[in-house]
Amino acid sequence: xxxxxGGALVQxxxxxxxxxSASGFSFSDYAMTWVRQAPxxxxxxxxxxxxxxxQYYAASVKGRFSISxxxxxxxxxxxxxxxxAEDTAIYYCAKDRxxxxxxxxxPWGQGTLVTVSS
Amino acid sequence: SYDLTQxxxxxxxxxxxxxxxxxxxxxxxxxVHWYQRRPGQAPVLVIYNDNNRPSGIPERVxxxxxxxxxxxxxxxxxxxxxxxxxxxxxxxxxxxxxxxxKLTVL
Numbered sequence: 001x002x003x004x005x006g007g008a009l010v011q012x013x014x015x016x017x018x019x020x021s022a023s024g025f026s027f028s029d030y031a032m033t034w035v036r037q038a039p040x041x042x043x044x045x046x047x048x049x050x051x052x053x054x055q056y057y058a059a060s061v062k063g064r065f066s067i068s069x070x071x072x073x074x075x076x077x078x079x080x081x082x083x084x085a086e087d088t089a090i091y092y093c094a095k096d097r098x099x100x101x102x103x104x105x106x107p108w109g110q111g112t113l114v115t116v117s118s
Numbered sequence: 119s120y121d122l123t124q125x126x127x128x129x130x131x132x133x134x135x136x137x138x139x140x141x142x143x144x145x146x147x148x149x150v151h152w153y154q155r156r157p158g159q160a161p162v163l164v165i166y167n168d169n170n171r172p173s174g175i176p177e178r179v180x181x182x183x184x185x186x187x188x189x190x191x192x193x194x195x196x197x198x199x200x201x202x203x204x205x206x207x208x209x210x211x212x213x214x215x216x217x218x219x220k221l222t223v224l
Contacts, residue, residue, distance in 0.1 A: 035215075042204065042217045042218035043155075043161065043215045045214070056212065092160060101211065103166075104149075105161075105163065107163075108162070109160060
């Protein structure tokens, strides 16, 4: 129901845009989130967008990453700029239970790998 | 910021009961959600709002939350339960995950 794409190998300081295509539910009714898992590390929340478009970010990515959504395409995006080695991770998108967050995440996509290295 | 503390690892004998804790200040006043992540797979929701199972999650998986500790309990542990488990809460408009616990079934 959620399919991420856009992961790649990118040099430090570079940019990348991830996409997450949704199906099987009324996309415009729910908040969507991005969560990442770096190699050997745990889950780390990255960003969330309400169905209304309000955006929220983890401190580690604020000012560098931007989340957006296109309800006509049932897709949520994560624009990542000024990438650092520590951004290397599998990036998952997930659906929040509610339109304005505060819920649980289900389902999750399979993830897309972002590697930041020279 | 709000912190969640989980043990790095928990071991359980096959068929016995595993308990994975998630500690946080007055966590009992928050809704806690739990996710399972098997190697090479995406996370899966196993408990929401402290003690509710999504469809497809067996009854031997349960949750509780009181005081400063939330607990995920897996009864009659099976090899297929080996995975990482993460608790999650909201802190204002931010999402907080625990550090994760690796469950090993012996």
